[in-house]
Amino acid sequence: MPTGHSAFATSRRSVLRTLAAGASALAWPALARAGDAPAALRLLAHGSLAAGGEFKGTVVGGLSGLAHDAATGLWYALSDDRARHGPVRCYALRLPTPEPGRPLRPEWVDVITLRGPDGRPFPRGDTDPEALALRRDAASGRATLLWASEGNVRARVPPALYESALDGTLLREIALPPLLRQIGRLGRGPRDNEALEGLAITPDGRHAWAAMESALAQDEGPGIPGGAPGACRITRIDLASGRADRQLAYLPEPLPFGAAMPHGPAESGVAEILMRDERRMWVLERAWTPATGVSARLYEAALDGATDTLGIDTLRAGRYRPSPKRLLLDLRQSGLPHVDNFEAMAWGPPQADGRRTLVLCTDDNFNPLQVTQFAAFEVAGL
Template identity: 45%
Template sequence: MGRIGFAMLGVLLACAAVPVQAEGIGQLRLIGEAALPKGMDYQGTIVGGLSGLDWDPAARQWIALSDDRSEKAPARFYTLSIDYDSGAVRGVAVTGVTTLRDAAGNGFAPKSVDPEAIRRDPASGLLYWSSEGGVKAGIDPAIRVAAPDGRWQRGFDLPQRYRVSEDKNLGPRDNLAFEGLALAPDGRTLFVSMESALVQDGPIASLAQGSPVRIASFDAETGAPGPEHVYITDPIPMAPIPGGSADNGVSEILPAGDGTLLVLERAYAQGRGNSIRLYRADPTLATDVSGLDSLLDGSWLAMQKTLLLDFGTLGVTLDNFEAMGWGPDLANGHRSLVVLSDDNFNPVQVTKALVFELRPD
């Protein structure tokens, strides 16, 4: 199915003493890490499940979306302060919490949404956020727009293939839908990535093969759908313990600034742990599949992908990294990149930020 290009470009050693070359982007160097306390309470909410992350340059703070399905508290996002420079990461702190509102102005009902990714429009301050919905309950995935204070602004009218079908033989799989969002640097195009293949597009990832994941584009102002391209994940990189489960999928996307996307793949194998890999995906030669309701005939070319970083080479303990955002420029003028883990509200997992410096080529 489709075509993939792989190229291992470097190895990042423990504690990032040596940067890894990210072709067409620069060099990634790990500055350090910091974590929030486990089970932290903030204004009557449990801080956890942080699955989306974006930088607000106007307020000089991070916006982090919780994937709580309005069960522990109404759907919400937090604001974070992550204290770092090119030499060290000194800590991360929660500074605020905002409830997301539905069209009637109320907090979302329990299990009515599954928030996953969030992006802030630097021009308007509006927030785009995605929900995986709830396929088993017949709730469609969604892309919504909120004001900075969480008030409902509008929703996107999605193509039929992203909606739940009555017999579940078409459309998204449960908990494998709109996992990642990226806003183009000019703010005009919003990209959304599935976590795994639509039912009619092919299988989810296995130990033997990857999964064809759609990355769709929309006009950010009107919500009108645009081109779609296919990104093929890696096979699950490690086998679970006997009888255990394992998976791999796309957990986040981010514009690289040159027409390509950064794609974060997050895998888990029971009894083995996590595998996290960062890729650069180039749509230049890929087929626009927005006119195809199924990918099974294979008459398309996938985005070319290049491995930028295997997090297993960093020398840090890995967790469920699901969120990723460009941060403020460092004092030396280099960009910063932050990758954040979702603790699944699990006492044995952690909410941890990894901070990278992006050095020019």
């Protein structure tokens, strides 16, 4: 989602309610296995591209989803474009080995046009691509692209989850729970431009988690810019059956820049998710205000102990337990010279010593004042 809206003051009651819920979410559980110290991240390399570059007749930009194929070494980046600057598409690319002092800039390899059920490119405005994961079938070894569309609530287009072949052919649409697709009813369902934003496949390959950027209208969110955020629903999908089998509630930070700001509080939302293991999820939170710019923070959320909200119509404070979380990294303190609109995140090839590599990318919103930014981090402690 493009981050840029005016902020309004929230009521004291709403802020206090959210802060209380957030305090509950921050209570980190004692996990069963040892070695539960938080991971440590160190910036390895970064690089930026000016907006407006072209490749194979498309404008390169809006990169909102990122995935790495360990078998081929290729990366895939999903463009958040509703067919305005090219077809609905995904880029294949290569990234250099992250090394200090070496710019982390992509080499574009191909453009994959994502096609609808009729075999043609998706019509303009029918999809709003926001999240991407690479799925590899354990039996056949075939790799496919799992991707999420935020839809277009104002145009009565609901969010959707798709699986496509690497040539862009649509293989299936995976059914989402009705609550995530309920549009057209006042005070219910996803809010415009604040729907599916994150996607991650579990390490065993059996499930995918799909994250809403912000709360459904009925889930304690005030529904106004700058209001204290409600709980974001993150839903688990069984990939064999295509059915949702679990859901949890995640509470973003209500005041990422602190309480005193010229334009009121900046509401955080979930920009991307990634699985650390079967029991822990990494969540990238992102917020923006005209006065302070972009805030991006990485949290670790524990899946154990969170209430299964799949069958709960409306989330009310005190009647469910959100996923506990803890802060891993504030990107403003990571060593990056500039923090732009980070929306994509994926595991990369391991370092020579076996340590994992995390790569993030920004969505430039096709805005000449923004950049496409890649950043790679070494992850210790996993």
